[in-house]
Amino acid sequence: MMKLEAIIQPSRFESVKDALREIGIEGMTVTEVRGHGRQKGHTEVYRGREYTVDLLPKMKLEMVLPDALVSRVVDTILKTAKTGKIGDGKIFLSRVEEAIRIRNEERGENAL
Amino acid sequence: MTTAARPGFNPGIPPVKNMQGPPTPLSVLGPQAEAERQRIRQQFEAGTSARETLRALCELADRNVQRVFGELLHVHESTPQGLALLALGGYGRQMLFPYSDLDILFLFGSEKAEQESRRLIAEFSRTLWDLGFRVSSAGRTLEECKRIEEDNAEFHLALLDRRFLAGDAALYDKLDTKLLPASEKQARGFLLAELHRLTKERLTRYGNTIFHLEPNVKESPGGMRDYQATVWLRQIVEEKKESRKITAAEEELSAAAVDFLGAIRCFLHYKNGRNDNTLTYELQAAAAERALGVGDGLARTPAEWMRLYFRQARTLNRQLLRYLEQKAPVPLTLRQRLFHAARAAKLEADHGKYCMEREGLLEVLDPPALADRAITFSLFGEAARTGTPLSREAERSIGYILTHPELRARNTEMSWATLREILGSDFPGVALRPMQRLGLLTETLPEFGMIDSLVVRDFYHRYTVDEHTLRTIEHLQELADPPDARGAHFAPLWKTVDRRDLLILSLLLHDVGKGMPIENHVTGSLTALGSAARRLKLSPEEEAEVRFLIEHHLDMSATIQRRDIFDPATVSVFAESVGTQERLQRLCLLTYADIHSVNPEALTPWKAEMLWQLFVATSNHFSRTLDRDRLHAPDEVPMLERVKALAGEATLEEIERFLEGFPRRYLAVHSAAEIAAHFALYQKLGAEPVQTELIVTRHAFSLTLLTADRPALFATISGVLAGWGMNIIKADAFANAAGVVLDTFHFADLHRTLELNPGEIERFRKSLADVVNGKAALEPLLKGREKASRARTPKVAVETRITFDDSSSAHSTLMEIVTQDHPGLLYEIGSALARLGCNIEVALIDTEGQKAIDVFYLTAQGKKLSPQKQELLREVLQGTLS
Numbered sequence: 001m002m003k004l005e006a007i008i009q010p011s012r013f014e015s016v017k018d019a020l021r022e023i024g025i026e027g028m029t030v031t032e033v034r035g036h037g038r039q040k041g042h043t044e045v046y047r048g049r050e051y052t053v054d055l056l057p058k059m060k061l062e063m064v065l066p067d068a069l070v071s072r073v074v075d076t077i078l079k080t081a082k083t084g085k086i087g088d089g090k091i092f093l094s095r096v097e098e099a100i101r102i103r104n105e106e107r108g109e110n111a112l
Numbered sequence: 113m114t115t116a117a118r119p120g121f122n123p124g125i126p127p128v129k130n131m132q133g134p135p136t137p138l139s140v141l142g143p144q145a146e147a148e149r150q151r152i153r154q155q156f157e158a159g160t161s162a163r164e165t166l167r168a169l170c171e172l173a174d175r176n177v178q179r180v181f182g183e184l185l186h187v188h189e190s191t192p193q194g195l196a197l198l199a200l201g202g203y204g205r206q207m208l209f210p211y212s213d214l215d216i217l218f219l220f221g222s223e224k225a226e227q228e229s230r231r232l233i234a235e236f237s238r239t240l241w242d243l244g245f246r247v248s249s250a251g252r253t254l255e256e257c258k259r260i261e262e263d264n265a266e267f268h269l270a271l272l273d274r275r276f277l278a279g280d281a282a283l284y285d286k287l288d289t290k291l292l293p294a295s296e297k298q299a300r301g302f303l304l305a306e307l308h309r310l311t312k313e314r315l316t317r318y319g320n321t322i323f324h325l326e327p328n329v330k331e332s333p334g335g336m337r338d339y340q341a342t343v344w345l346r347q348i349v350e351e352k353k354e355s356r357k358i359t360a361a362e363e364e365l366s367a368a369a370v371d372f373l374g375a376i377r378c379f380l381h382y383k384n385g386r387n388d389n390t391l392t393y394e395l396q397a398a399a400a401e402r403a404l405g406v407g408d409g410l411a412r413t414p415a416e417w418m419r420l421y422f423r424q425a426r427t428l429n430r431q432l433l434r435y436l437e438q439k440a441p442v443p444l445t446l447r448q449r450l451f452h453a454a455r456a457a458k459l460e461a462d463h464g465k466y467c468m469e470r471e472g473l474l475e476v477l478d479p480p481a482l483a484d485r486a487i488t489f490s491l492f493g494e495a496a497r498t499g500t501p502l503s504r505e506a507e508r509s510i511g512y513i514l515t516h517p518e519l520r521a522r523n524t525e526m527s528w529a530t531l532r533e534i535l536g537s538d539f540p541g542v543a544l545r546p547m548q549r550l551g552l553l554t555e556t557l558p559e560f561g562m563i564d565s566l567v568v569r570d571f572y573h574r575y576t577v578d579e580h581t582l583r584t585i586e587h588l589q590e591l592a593d594p595p596d597a598r599g600a601h602f603a604p605l606w607k608t609v610d611r612r613d614l615l616i617l618s619l620l621l622h623d624v625g626k627g628m629p630i631e632n633h634v635t636g637s638l639t640a641l642g643s644a645a646r647r648l649k650l651s652p653e654e655e656a657e658v659r660f661l662i663e664h665h666l667d668m669s670a671t672i673q674r675r676d677i678f679d680p681a682t683v684s685v686f687a688e689s690v691g692t693q694e695r696l697q698r699l700c701l702l703t704y705a706d707i708h709s710v711n712p713e714a715l716t717p718w719k720a721e722m723l724w725q726l727f728v729a730t731s732n733h734f735s736r737t738l739d740r741d742r743l744h745a746p747d748e749v750p751m752l753e754r755v756k757a758l759a760g761e762a763t764l765e766e767i768e769r770f771l772e773g774f775p776r777r778y779l780a781v782h783s784a785a786e787i788a789a790h791f792a793l794y795q796k797l798g799a800e801p802v803q804t805e806l807i808v809t810r811h812a813f814s815l816t817l818l819t820a821d822r823p824a825l826f827a828t829i830s831g832v833l834a835g836w837g838m839n840i841i842k843a844d845a846f847a848n849a850a851g852v853v854l855d856t857f858h859f860a861d862l863h864r865t866l867e868l869n870p871g872e873i874e875r876f877r878k879s880l881a882d883v884v885n886g887k888a889a890l891e892p893l894l895k896g897r898e899k900a901s902r903a904r905t906p907k908v909a910v911e912t913r914i915t916f917d918d919s920s921s922a923h924s925t926l927m928e929i930v931t932q933d934h935p936g937l938l939y940e941i942g943s944a945l946a947r948l949g950c951n952i953e954v955a956l957i958d959t960e961g962q963k964a965i966d967v968f969y970l971t972a973q974g975k976k977l978s979p980q981k982q983e984l985l986r987e988v989l990q991g992t993l994s
Contacts (some may be wrong), residue, residue, distance in 0.1 A: 008720070011676045032718035042678070056678070057722055083676075 001109060002070045005060045007033065007089040008081040013059045016037045019080040023072055027112075028063040038086055053100040058089060063095050138242055141345040145243045148172050153210070153382055162374030162405075170208045172247060174199075174277065177214070180239050181278045190230050194225030195277035196287075200250075204273035205340075209373070209885070211388075212401035213248040215270060220253045221283050254283065258291050260299045263488070265306030268299065272347050287638055296348075301349050308436060311341045318367075319712065322425040323579030325567050326396075329376050330389040332873060334425025336377060338432040339370050345435040366431055369424035372405040376421070391421070393569050415567055419782045422565035424574070430549070434504035439471070445939055450772065467491055472843035482513045486523040489530050492547055496537035499589075502546050511550055526556045528648040536619075537614035541586035544620075548582060553598065559640035560620060560628030562972040577626050583709035584619045588701060598720040602704050604960050610916050615698045617644075618661035619705060636664050653783040667955055668703040672722040683729045692780040693734045693956075700727040735928070735967045736920030738775050738954050742849075745771040751779060752786075758788035770794045773849025781844070790854060797852070802881040812841060812860050819884060821851045826952050827942025828890060829855060832880045834936035835893025837863045837865065843938070843957035864933065867881060894936070910963045912993045916982045924953050924969035926984070931993045932965040944988050950977065 008016060013030070025091070034055035043052045063074055074091060081087055101111040149172065156165045168417060181197060201215040202208060219234055220226040233251070240247045250267065261267060270291065275285045295426070296303070315333050316326065329335050379399060380389055390397070393414070400417035403409050405424075410418075466481050467474050474495055475628045482488050488510055495502055501509075513519055534543045547553040554561040563577035573580060591599050592605035609615060621644065625636020641662060645655040667689065676681040708715040745752065745768035755767050770791050772777075782790070793803035803818040817829060826845055828965030833840055838859040845855045864872050880887035911930040917926040929941065938957060944969070945952060954969040970977055977985065 009676060010672070011674055014674055034718065037132055053678075053725065057718060 001064055001066060001099060001112065003062065003064050003096045004070065004073060005092040005094075005095045006077050006081070007035070007058050007091075008061065008077070009058055009083065009088060010038070010059050012083070012088075013061075015080045016077055019029060019076045020073065023076055024064065025069070026066075028061050029064070030061045033058050033060045034109045037090065056087065064099055064112055066112060119195050136707055137848070137970060138239065141179070144244050145172065145176055145245075149210075149244070156378055156382070162173075162371055162378050165378050166207050166374060168208065169210060170203070170206045173203065173208055173214055176240065176245065177216070178278045180236060180243070180984075184232055184236055184239070190228075190232060192279040194221035194280055194283065195219070195229050195282040196281070198284065199273075199275040199277050200270040201273055203269070204275045205343075206275070209374075209387070211246075212381075212386075213246045213387075216247055216249045216277070217271075217274070218249060218251040219257070219279075219283060219287060220251065221280065223253055233822060244926075254287060254291065257287055258295050260295065260753040262302070265303065265310065268296075268303060268847060269307060269310075269344055272296075272344055296790050300348055304345075304480060307341060307344055307348065311432070311436060314822075319575070319581050321583075322422060323565065323576035324428050325569065325574060325576065326390055326392050327371055327421075328389050328423070329380065329391055332425075332687055334422070334429040335389070336370070336373050337517075338425075338428040339366070339373075342366075342432045342435050345432075365427050369548050371425040372421070372424040375405040380740065393500060393859065396567070410865075415593075418567045419565045426549070430504070434508070438505050467475070467494065467506070467648060468894070470503070472500065474500050474506055475503050476506040476509045479509040479512070480519075482510055483519045484522045485526075486530075488513075488533075488552075489526055492543035492552075493530070493533050493537070495546070496534045496540050496543035499542050499592075501534050501538035501542050507546050507550060510546075510552075526552075528650060531556060531648065532613040532617075535616035536611075538592060539589045540612075540616050541582060541589050544585060545582055548578065549810060559622060559624050559644050562624050562640070564627075566627050568626050571708055572714070575709070577623050578710050580618060581623055584702075584705035585616055587705045587708045588616075588619075598708075598715055599719055601720070601724040602701060605701055608958075608960055609697050609701060610694045610782075611654075611657065611698070614657045615661065615701060618658045618665070618698075618702060619660070622662050622665045622677075622702070622706070634663060634665070651783070653785075657695070657698075661698060664689065664699060665702055665706060668699055668723060668726060669707060672719065672726050672938035677722065677726045677729065680729075680733075683726070683733050686726070687730045687733045687737075690730065692777060693731060694781065696727065696730055696734065733741055734777075735956060736917060736926060738777055738921075738956070738967075738969060740921060741776040743771055743774045743776055743779060745769075747778065751784065754784035755788045755791060758785055760789050762791065766795070767791055769850065770848065770852070773853070774846050777827070777844075778846050778854070790816065790818065794852065802884045804877050806877060809858070812858050813838070815857045815859065815880075817853075817855045817880070817884075818856075819853055821853045822846055824942065824946035825853060825884065826855065826955060827939055827946050828884055829857065829880070830938035831890045831894060831936075832883050833857060833859055834939045835867060835890065836876055836879070837861070837935065839933075839935050840938050840957060841959050843955060847953065894939070912990060914989055916977070916984050916986075918976055921969060923974075924971050925982065927968045927970055927982075929964070929966045929968075929976075929993075931964050933959050933962050937964055937993075938966070941989065943967075944985070944992055945970065948981065948985055948988065949973070950985065952980075 006016075010032075015029050019030075022036065034057055036056050061077075063073070070093065074093070077091060098107060099109070100112040147489040151167045152165060152172065155168070156162075157643065161308075164493060165243045177197065177199075196219040198204070198217040198219055199215065200217050202212055203215050207213070213770065218226075218229065220229065224312075233249070236248055237247045249571050257271070258635060274292075276288075314337065318332045319327070320333060322332065324332055327335065331337050376391060376399060377389055380391065380395060381387060381921070383395055383398065396414045396418055399405075400412045400414045403411055403417070406412070406420065465477055466478050466487050469475070474491060476482065476491070482491075491502065491510075493504070494500070511519060535539055537543070544553060547556070548560075554564065554648055560578065560581075563581065566577040568577055575583065584982065587599075591603045594603045620636050621641050623633060623637060624640040625633030625638070628636035628639075630636050638659060641655065642657055644650075645658070650658070652772060667686070671686055673681065675686075677683065688698075690699060700723065704715070704720070707723075748771065752764055752767055752771075756764055759767060771787075779787075789805065793805060796803055797818060797820070801819055805816040807816075815833075819825070830840065838860050840857055840859045842858040843856060845853065847853045861867055866876060878889065879893070883890050883893070910930065912929070915928045917928070920926055942952070949972050950970045951972065952968055953971055956967040958965045972978075972981055
């Protein structure tokens with residue numbers, strides 16, 4: 001099992017969610033986050049006051065996937081989240097030791 | 113103090129005497145109790161009332177408690193001397209729901225009795241537990257019951273519902289008739305304050321509203337706990353004020369509500385198999401199907417049945433709030449009293465005849481006068497203006513008049529002028545909330561009735577549609593003093609928004625379509641607007657504005673979620689769909705309020721920031737692209753025709769000539785009627801080279817001036833206004849292709865010169881025309897005025913900031929000045945610009961409190977300003993303004 005964390009543009013979130021649903025991924029955890037990588041923020045002035053947007057809004061998707069699905073999900077996110085501009089985000093993958101469904105204590109991929 | 117004569121439930125179960133004889137084995141008692149429980153459940157499901165069901169459950173519990181206690185005494189060869197069993201809380205008041213705990217107090221005559229009873233009590237609790245009763249027990253000696261446990265008000269409140277179950281009756285009698293009445297009298301203040309605190313905490317936990325999509329029928333506002341808290345309040349405060357006694361009709365309503373909610377709570381316990389009181393969507397459907405609590409057996413839709421629920425919940429909640437507010441007030445602190453006294457002083461004298469402010473609430477002094485509905489409406493107007501809510505007693509008086517047609521109410525129709533006074537105030541929600549409770553909102557705006565108590569199922573919204581709507585308005589009025597950081601950015605928008613009345617009307621109608629059997633609720637809401645606009649006689653421009661806001665109420669939300677708001681193309685497209693800065697401000701506030709009112713967590717700081725970023729980007733887009741988009745009059749056929757229809761004999765060509773070359777904003781911010789009026793002034797320019805029109809608006813004056821462009825014109829007009837002591841709040845300066853300048857100034861008459869001396873208006877206009885025409889000098893007007901205004905110390909220091917932008921406009925240099933506002937400021941800026949040979953192509957002048965925010969599109973000799981000129985201008989203005 002792999003844990004996938006994807007940081008994407010908020011504007012791409014709906015498309016990514018729909019595309020993932022089409023390939024059978026229903027479950028995910030979504031968080032509104034702020035941050036920046038190479039895409040730095042900018043300063044906006046409104047009525048004489050400066051507003052520095054140095055941490056840009058992003059969406060963070062987290063899901064744990066059976067090994068067999070990982071590459072498909074990664075491809076789908078790449079395809080739908082990419083705009084080609086700086087700030088499109090990143091995908092992180094890490095190995096998961098165990099998953100347990102609290103309701104019936106199922107374990108492993110059955111719990112996903 | 114006794115619990116016997118309580119309204120609602122009074123089954124009057126006689127206590128069973130202690131039993132003697134051999135102990136009955138659990139294997140016999142357990143199945144007996146269970147069989148009895150099943151029988152009670154079956155009878156409830158067959159249609160027995162909640163009242164009967166609760167009585168049966170209580171009798172079952174009493175029988176088992178008394179039997180087990182009696183048999184254990186026998187087994188332990190003990191006597192009940194010095195030990196009594198009391199039922200407390202819900203069990204004490206004989207409202208025992210299927211899976212509720214049995215609250216039992218073991219009362220000991222002495223500490224010795226307590227020591228000796230320990231084993232018996234442990235065995236007693238265990239046995240009842242094994243019989244399927246959840247016992248929640250406490251033990252106190254007689255002495256301990258006298259003492260007030262300040263950290264355990266719940267115990268003392270539960271004790272108000274005490275009922276003798278078994279044991280030493282004399283001991284109970286001593287507690288009930290001697291000890292407790294004395295200590296309760298002493299602790300009355302403490303109990304009241306604690307009950308107020310606990311109740312307010314509970315109501316706040318549930319958002320202070322009964323209108324939850326999935327309410328908790330015990331704890332939510334309007335639930336059974338409201339009823340109980342009301343009963344406790346009545347018990348604690350003896351009713352001496354006859355006039356405020358609950359009426360028989362109200363008593364009946366309350367009993368019906370308790371029956372209805374009692375039935376639901378029984379139903380929920382049985383369906384859930386535990387003490388779970390949440391009325392979920394699924395169980396709403398099941399309850400509606402069997403017409404639970406209604407009695408006629410006719411199945412209803414869940415939405416219809418929930419409306420019945422909310423009606424009953426409203427009865428219980430209203431009664432509790434009235435008691436909290438008026439029957440058992442907690443003494444106010446000195447600070448609160450001073451605050452209310454200051455607020456009361458704000459009330460206008462002429463309203464004193466019908467109402468007064470008492471401890472922060474509007475009270476009606478002359479209830480019969482309310483038969484004149486105009487007075488009732490003015491009360492709501494007062495509430496909206498000052499933010500002082502009507503007292504529950506005042507609401508009750510209005511409600512009485514409304515439900516007694518024989519009192520022949522007069523002036524029953526609320527005009528748009530009256531309604532917009534309420535909607536445009538600082539605190540519209542303070543009036544609209546009671547108007548809705550009393551049915552007056554639906555009377556004025558019948559379309560709103562379609563969403564009355566309407567449950568629309570989704571997992572995002574938490575409240576009924578009408579509650580969501582009223583919350584949007586309350587969230588906006590909170591921006592006067594934002595309760596948290598999410599509102600900080602939006603507070604200045606609320607304070608300065610133009611046509612607040614139209615924004616609030618849009619909010620009232622934006623979700624009305626959800627009450628219609630159509631797929632897209634926005635379409636329904638627009639249909640509702642059509643009928644409301646006809647009835648209220650909204651002008652076409654007003655209707656169009658509300659239409660826009662309703663039609664696009666989801667646009668900003670969708671844009672921040674689905675578009676890259678940092679992409680200038682997104683901002684440009686969005687700005688084009690919105691059109692003007694004023695409309696953007698309204699739409700932004702509407703979006704803020706709409707998201708905020710979905711549920712308490714919906715407007716995350718993240719979303720609030722995104723919304724703000726989109727607003728700022730779009731607002732800047734407007735001010736930076738103003739002269740990019742100029743009117744080519746022949747393309748504006750519909751507008752031309754509308755203006756022509758209003759402009760008498762004029763030809764289309766003449767109107768086209770007038771409009772040609774104005775910035776597009778001119779069309780966006782002026783109605784056809786206003787443009788026709790401007791055109792009429794334009795036609796008179798031949799006879800008189802300076803044409804002016806002065807209109808008195810609600811809080812200020814609006815001056816329109818048309819003339820041929822000339823050097824220092826803007827500075828001259830600003831100078832005349834400053835010379836007359838007028839403070840410019842807002843201004844637009846536009847020029848058409850033929851060099852005709854149309855300036856609009858909104859100004860406040862600081863010294864009330866024009867307001868108090870109407871004769872001065874003509875002299876003011878003449879003075880203006882004379883100075884602009886060069887027939888009179890400006891300097892004498894300004895003399896003296898400057899000194900007086902400069903002497904005032906500003907409340908807030910605003911640092912002067914001047915920025916230039918050469919990239920946004922193809923023809924002009926944009927200059928934005930943010931500085932401390934003061935009378936004569938525009939004259940100072942305009943004069944400096946004129947001295948340095950700068951021509952104002954477009955100007956947008958605005959103020960926000962003591963901050964002036966002015967944007968000028970400048971040229972010098974028909975070109976953008978050179979960098980040297982910009983630097984010089986900055987230096988001169990910094991020197992002038994600092």
